[in-house]
Amino acid sequence: MSTSQRIETELSQIAPRLRSARRKKNITLEQLAHTTGISKSTLSRLESGQRRPSLELLLPVVAALDVPFDQIVAPPRTQDPRVTPxxxxxxxxxxxxxxxxxxxxxxxxxxxxxxxxxxxxxxxxxxxxxxxxxxxxxxxxxxxxxxxxxxxxxxxxxxxxxxxxxxxxxxxxxxxxxxxxxxxxxxxxxxxxxxxxxxxx
The missing domain is CATH 2.60.120.10 (Jelly Rolls)
Structure with a gap:
């Protein structure tokens, strides 16, 4: 798998992680929208994967959920860089x-x-x-x-x-x-x- 493919795969995991973290905190979309100032519809699309995640959206959401950033956005796993000649x-x-x-x-x-x-x-x-x-x-x-x-x-x-x-x-x-x-x-x-x-x- 190429680096770009790994990045796309990792980005696709952000939406379910956000939804899972919000539900574990027993926070509704309405409450999260009120706390972050981001509309409920935008948050819904973000959690369903219909809205591409960006730092502008993720930072206030992660702060409101009070979870570590790398719990939501984990860095792509890197392959062993060694090459066998x-x-x-x-x-x-x-x-x-x-x-x-x-x-x-x-x-x-x-x-x-x-x-x-x-x-x-x-x-x-x-x-x-x-x-x-x-x-x-x-x-x-x-x-x-x-x-x-x-x-x-x-x-x-x-x-x-x-x-x-x-x-x-x-x-x-x-x-x-x-x-x-x-x-x-x-x-x-x-x-x-x-x-x-x-x-x-």
Missing amino acids: KTTRADGRTFTRLSGKSGEPQAFKITILPTEREPVVRSHSGYEWIYVLDGRLRLVLGEHDIVLGAGEVAEFDTANPHWFGCAGSDPVEILSLFGAHGERMHVRARTAAKRAQSPRA
Whole structure:
């Protein structure tokens, strides 16, 4: 269940909690309306779920009923935030998923082994953010062919033809965040002068 669904579920419980608390106090809708200054019809719709609860309505009602606020409005239960990493391997790359299966962006730690093959660029919808953890990463993106070192970052629209892998004979380790929605391309790496001087694999 998503966060928005849990919130909606929790909101739907407010109406019966209000009605139950009022009845336990043996207070009529007329009496509650007189105490709070909220009309009886509004209170009735609030208790039946026909009126969406708001703080403006709930605070005076809860005060008049003399009950704890969290007895009426309990915070949504949160799920265990821990993610169990799942590792897969393909084409000399080790992918460790660091995020849950649903939602965006998806986070991966990727270890890439050096290869003798030439880069094969590809494009697809989405947006990717890459942070180099260790080693040197070669990124081919459109007309750019750059090398990123540890601590450097690149982000780009994956609709642009791209490829990334090892820059040299040593493995490289990166952190990758990927989202399905493309955005305007923006690359943060070295200066143009340093790019021109960077060695290529």
